[in-house]
Amino acid sequence: MAESEDGQEKSELPTEQRLRQAREKGQIARSKELGTAAVLLSGAFGLIMVGDALGSAMSDVFVRNFTIERATLFDPESMMPALGSSMLGLAWPLLGFFIIVLVAALVGNSLLGGVNFSSQAMMPKLNKMSPAKGLKRMFGVQSMVELLKSVAKVVFIATLSISILMSQLDNILSLSNETLRSAMVEATELVLYMGLLLCMALLPIVAIDVPFQIWNHTRQLKMTLQEIKDEYKNTEGKPEVKGRIRRMQQEMANRRMMGDVPEADVVVVNPSHFSVALRYDKFTPGAAPKVVAKGMDEVALKIREIAREYEIPVISSPPLTRAIYFSTKIDGEIPDGLFVAVAQVLAYVFQLNSWRKGQGTRPVPLKEDLPIPDEFKV
Incomplete structure (x- = not known):
């Protein structure tokens, strides 16, 4: 098993980020045998x-x-027209042949690893000019593997070529008994047949080389547990930094929320823990009461302080406060099931405001047992 420079074992498969970075550097699995066989x-x-x-x-x-x-x-003056007509006669068949080979070369070399353009891979690297590192690459494990592969290919192809020639020896010798045109046709067919067999002999080599290149590429990119942890920290951020960011975001949200409290019509509270500020736009047809602010503990106390500062009625109703707090988001409308209870609270507040202005009579104190459905009771 490969080890990193600090001695840790590279036992973990590469992450998506590691694979993406390697691809950007031009490090992808490639099989030369696949491209050669395709061509x-x-x-x-x-x-x-x-x-x-x-x-x-x-x-x-x-x-x-x-x-x-x-x-x-x-x-x-007849030389150039004769040359042009000869080249034109050969151009179309050769063009079709070249197009077939070109497409096969592009497809064969991109089947494994896909198409990849890497500017980093094209940049000159001084470390590749080091004689010491060059010798290390020449006599390294990878070079020895490639050498053994080349020797094995030569032996395999040579053995197969001799076998094919021996199997077709009688047909080759019989060409001397044919007429010139017949011998050329049969010779061409023999050459194409033997060439096709030799090319197909590369398929077993490709079947071995492709899985090996995939395995070797994955092995080279394997990571240690520490590298995975460091990557996670760099990607997701350190926990203490993330916690600080969350606190800052929460503080900003609380400041914005506190700025909306003065626009509330009423603040309903659970005297010890929760506060919810409600606003109702009675001039908008079909509008429902909305929660402009809510909080618990210190935030709840701050909402009450702002409400007293701006002379906003504070109504104590623990069941209703908890029901609104746990069922409604900030700037969200009151659920249908709480309409009746909230309507009674708002009606009491509007009558109380009118009485304070010298209009109407003092409202009857709000009932403690407001109608709250069982599904909203907390």
């Missing part, structure tokens, strides 16, 4: 597909250039 196989199939057209074009070029008239042969 060679597509080349073999491409020759089979365009072989007839290419053969006909080459035959036309040979006939045209070997049956040239004497007058044309000694005419310097």
Whole structure:
């Protein structure tokens, strides 16, 4: 198992962030064998597909250039048109072949790891110019693995090539008994057949190399437990910093909330713990009472202080206060089930304000047993 510079064992799989950073640096799993096999196989199939057209074009070029008239042969101005017609005759078959190979090269090299453009990978690195590190890479484990792979490939392909040649030896020798045109056709078919077999022989090598490259890439990016912890801290932030940010956000929210308390119509309280400030816009049709501020303990005491400062009625109703506190968010409307109880509170407050202004009579004290549904009782 690989170890880090501080001696810790790299036993953990790489995180998404580690994989993303490696990709940005150009470190992705790649299989040279997959790209090589794709190019060679597509080349073999491409020759089979365009072989007839290419053969006909080459035959036309040979006939045209070997049956040239004497007058044309000694005419310097006829050379370029003859060259142009020969190249044009071969252009279309060759273009189709090149397109097939080009597409296969692009697809084959991007099947593993995908398409990746990395500016960091293109930047020159001075450490790669170090002779000591160069020797270390030449005689390192990775280089030895690549050397063994190359030797194994050469032995495998050579053995297979000899086997194919021996199996087709009689057909090759029989070409001497054929006419020239027949021998060329059969020779072309033999070459394509043997070439296709050799290219297909790369498939077992690809089947071994692709999983190995994926495993090796993952192994190189493995992390220690400490690296994962450090990454989490850098990504999510240190706990003490996050806690401080949350406290600052809560303080800012409380300040904004306290600034809305003077606009409330009433503050209902549980004398020892909770306070809820309510506002009702009676000039807006269909509007429901809203919670402009709420809090417990020290925040609840601060809401009451502001209410007394601005002469906002403070009504003690523990069941209703708890019901509103736990069922409604700040700036949220009162639930339907609490409409009746809140309406009685607001009606009492509006009558009380009118009486204080010298209008009407003193309202009857609010009942303690306000109608609160069981689902809202806390």
